[in-house]
Amino acid sequence: MAVLARAMKGRRTHLIVSTRRLLIGGVLCIAMLGVVSPAHAYDETSTGRPCAGCHGASVNDPAGPHGGYTATSKKCATCHSVHEAPADGIVLLPAATVLATCQTCHDGTGGKGVYGTIYARTSQQPVARHTMLDTAADPITAIPGGDGVGGGTRTAAFSGTAGGLTCSDCHSPHGSNLVDPFTGDRARSATDTAGLGSLSNFSSTRLLRQRPTSTDAAYASVTKYGSDWCAACHAGRLSWHELYNHPVEAATTYAGTGSAFTYESVARLTGVGASTTELGSLGRNNFGYVMPDPRTTQQSGHEPICQQCHEDARSVGDVTARTVDATEVFNITALDGAAAGDNPRYQVFPHESDNDAFLIETDNDLCLNCHKQPRG
Amino acid sequence: MSRVRGFTARQTFTALAIVLVVVLVALLVYLYFFLRDGGIPQPKPTSSPGVESVWELYGPGEGDLPRFDGPMGVVVSEDGRVYVTDSGNNRICVFDTQGRFQSTFGSFGIAKPSQGATATYEPGSLNYPVGLDLDDDGNVYVASFYNDSIEVFDAEGAPLRRFPDPNTVVGRGGSGYGGTGIAVTDVAVHGDRVYATDSYQVVVFTREGEFVEQWGKPGAGEGDLDHPNGIAVSADGEVVYVSDTNHGRVTAFTPAGEVIWQVGTIPEGMDDRTVGELQLPRGLAVDSDGSILVADAFSFEVVRISAEGEVLARYGARGVESGQWNFANDVGVFRSFALIADKGNGRVQMVRLTR
Numbered sequence: 223m224a225v226l227a228r229a230m231k232g233r234r235t236h237l238i239v240s241t242r243r244l245l246i247g248g249v250l251c252i253a254m255l256g257v258v259s260p261a262h263a264y265d266e267t268s269t270g271r272p273c274a275g276c277h278g279a280s281v282n283d284p285a286g287p288h289g290g291y292t293a294t295s296k297k298c299a300t301c302h303s304v305h306e307a308p309a310d311g312i313v314l315l316p317a318a319t320v321l322a323t324c325q326t327c328h329d330g331t332g333g334k335g336v337y338g339t340i341y342a343r344t345s346q347q348p349v350a351r352h353t354m355l356d357t358a359a360d361p362i363t364a365i366p367g368g369d370g371v372g373g374g375t376r377t378a379a380f381s382g383t384a385g386g387l388t389c390s391d392c393h394s395p396h397g398s399n400l401v402d403p404f405t406g407d408r409a410r411s412a413t414d415t416a417g418l419g420s421l422s423n424f425s426s427t428r429l430l431r432q433r434p435t436s437t438d439a440a441y442a443s444v445t446k447y448g449s450d451w452c453a454a455c456h457a458g459r460l461s462w463h464e465l466y467n468h469p470v471e472a473a474t475t476y477a478g479t480g481s482a483f484t485y486e487s488v489a490r491l492t493g494v495g496a497s498t499t500e501l502g503s504l505g506r507n508n509f510g511y512v513m514p515d516p517r518t519t520q521q522s523g524h525e526p527i528c529q530q531c532h533e534d535a536r537s538v539g540d541v542t543a544r545t546v547d548a549t550e551v552f553n554i555t556a557l558d559g560a561a562a563g564d565n566p567r568y569q570v571f572p573h574e575s576d577n578d579a580f581l582i583e584t585d586n587d588l589c590l591n592c593h594k595q596p597r598g
Numbered sequence: 599m600s601r602v603r604g605f606t607a608r609q610t611f612t613a614l615a616i617v618l619v620v621v622l623v624a625l626l627v628y629l630y631f632f633l634r635d636g637g638i639p640q641p642k643p644t645s646s647p648g649v650e651s652v653w654e655l656y657g658p659g660e661g662d663l664p665r666f667d668g669p670m671g672v673v674v675s676e677d678g679r680v681y682v683t684d685s686g687n688n689r690i691c692v693f694d695t696q697g698r699f700q701s702t703f704g705s706f707g708i709a710k711p712s713q714g715a716t717a718t719y720e721p722g723s724l725n726y727p728v729g730l731d732l733d734d735d736g737n738v739y740v741a742s743f744y745n746d747s748i749e750v751f752d753a754e755g756a757p758l759r760r761f762p763d764p765n766t767v768v769g770r771g772g773s774g775y776g777g778t779g780i781a782v783t784d785v786a787v788h789g790d791r792v793y794a795t796d797s798y799q800v801v802v803f804t805r806e807g808e809f810v811e812q813w814g815k816p817g818a819g820e821g822d823l824d825h826p827n828g829i830a831v832s833a834d835g836e837v838v839y840v841s842d843t844n845h846g847r848v849t850a851f852t853p854a855g856e857v858i859w860q861v862g863t864i865p866e867g868m869d870d871r872t873v874g875e876l877q878l879p880r881g882l883a884v885d886s887d888g889s890i891l892v893a894d895a896f897s898f899e900v901v902r903i904s905a906e907g908e909v910l911a912r913y914g915a916r917g918v919e920s921g922q923w924n925f926a927n928d929v930g931v932f933r934s935f936a937l938i939a940d941k942g943n944g945r946v947q948m949v950r951l952t953r
Contacts, residue, residue, distance in 0.1 A: 316924055
């Protein structure tokens with residue numbers, strides 16, 4: 223300051239000029255810093271965050287993305303984007319294909335995953351799957367057993383890329399025209415409070431369409447999940463092709479008394495070692511996969527539905543007694559079949575399976591669930 | 599000695615010295631802030647509510663995989679290393695805080711092959727890496743989701759260890775495939791503790807990987823969890839924040855698992871029309887003031903929640919422009935900036951949240 227004071231002993235006009243220069247220099251320095259440095263001009267402690275009350279309109283959205291659109295159109299925007307969808311995409315979805323769009327959420331971190339789970343968990347590709355490459359180069363258009371007249375393969379135009387099969391051919395992401403809820407194998411939620419070991423029943427539509435592959439009213443509408451639902455595509459697998467097909471129970475071909483079996487209502491064993499049956503869901507246990515010989519009254523006159531042979535791979539039944547023994551009880555001890563003793567293991571049917579043709583068991587094990595071992 | 603416009607040489611020298619000192623001080627101040635923020639570019643305004651954009655990255659921009667494939671996690675070290683889980687490519691990408699690519703580490707490997715198949719895992723292998731965090735030494739803890747374990751690397755990416763053993767039951771059980779290991783989606787490190795989210799619980803380990811305890815369970819009650827996908831610890835280590843994702847809420851726990859508060863309500867079904875403060879909370883981070891930043895994938899916002907459990911602000915909107923996001927999956931914090939793992943847009947953004 224002494225130096226500064228001595229400098230100020232000059233003429234006042236020169237002092238004023240000098241002061242101006244200093245001020246201008248200082249302002250320039252500060253301006254320079256303000257332009258170049260992002261840090262001191264913005265500080266997280268001085269940005270003046272607004273308090274509660276700044277909630278956007280989106281807080282009025284219903285919780286889930288699949289359904290409830292009449293409440294607010296904003297829910298549509300969870301999946302559809304008016305201006306920012308990929309240029310090569312469809313229906314304004316966030317990814318280029320339906321499959322990729324679904325995988326945005328259904329990648330496993332919100333559950334156990336769907337496609338890709340078996341490989342990621344085992345390093346082995348699944349043996350069977352409803353393949354949906356969803357690419358223009360190699361669309362999946364062939365339906366094995368799709369020919370309802372001849373029983374052979376037919377081709378179909380699905381809703382995926384280049385007419386290939388994709389998720390939305392079987393599932394309605396909008397939750398419209400769905401089959402009735404059914405209790406499946408896969409437990410995705412629990413409401414009990416006993417700990418990790420117990421589960422609540424889980425009944426859901428799985429967003430399955432009443433008219434898989436189409437919304438066209440000309441196609442059969444199936445309200446109950448079971449053989450008829452599968453036959454919407456695989457029509458040639460129904461029982462009128464006895465020459466090639468194992469008999470199968472379907473409402474469209476059932477001629478017996480009462481109602482045809484569906485997934486939610488089959489005659490299943492009443493317990494471990496039992497040879498009596500009760501009507502109930504095929505899901506949540508292995509008791510519905512065995513048909514004792516001789517058949518019970520509830521099973522008499524009925525054939526198995528598709529899912530009694532085609533479901534997640536599992537170990538079912540005592541091949542001699544045709545009952546379910548204690549070691550083969552369907553036993554989900556944690557959600558989504560995560561525990562070592564779970565049977566079945568992957569619970570990704572009908573997307574992928576480590577058994578050929580989605581069979582629950584292979585070779586004789588499968589047949590002997592219902593048929594006695596041949597003699598002679 | 600000559601005179602300049604009436605000043606003596608001494609006066610002139612003195613005045614120049616003062617100016618030089620001022621300039622020097624200004625330069626030092628500038629350098630301090632420049633270095634403090636690592637030379638981060640000036641944020642630019644965006645049309646996205648409360649968001650200024652600094653930079654956005656779509657991948658390393660070089661090598662065989664120049665672009666990200668669904669990046670799901672981001673964290674920044676004190677010295678300015680930005681670690682990104684490039685989930686679909688099974689690797690970690692490292693950048694500096696100016697967005698310049700530095701390196702990658704990690705590779706694909708399956709730890710739990712089925713019987714008869716060959717394990718492709720080797721130390722450092724990843725199988726759908728999701729969340730990640732750093733310890734005080736800068737080591738990187740990665741949630742290797744499909745390998746049911748946490749993979750630990752040093753700051754340079756050299757593999758250090760893996761825990762828990764994906765083929766061993768953890769505590770009283772976890773949700774790893776076959777009942778062994780944990781289906782880990784995110785990790786948070788504080789002191790010697792590593793908190794990991796399993797499908798319906800939080801599992802606590804030491805940094806070396808020794809099991810400590812587990813808390814949380816499925817259900818719809820207070821503190822129950824359903825596929826949590828985010829976890830973070832307060833600076834003092836007294837609060838553990840968990841994104842209870844499928845329940846649409848964030849819960850603050852004590853380190854022992856006792857509930858302190860919850861934000862959000864559990865949806866009762868697909869057609870539940872109740873108003874929820876959070877739609878699908880995923881990754882979260884604790885900001886420097888103690889508030890929590892949550893990536894809400896279904897509201898397409900980053901939500902700020904106070905340390906007391908009050909929603910303070912919402913940032914961003916859906917889109918592909920700077921400062922917008924599509925299914926954001928994680929938030930990182932670096933000084934006055936936030937980093938967003940913008941999964942749906944296949945990028946990571948550095949932004950400044952302005953309110």
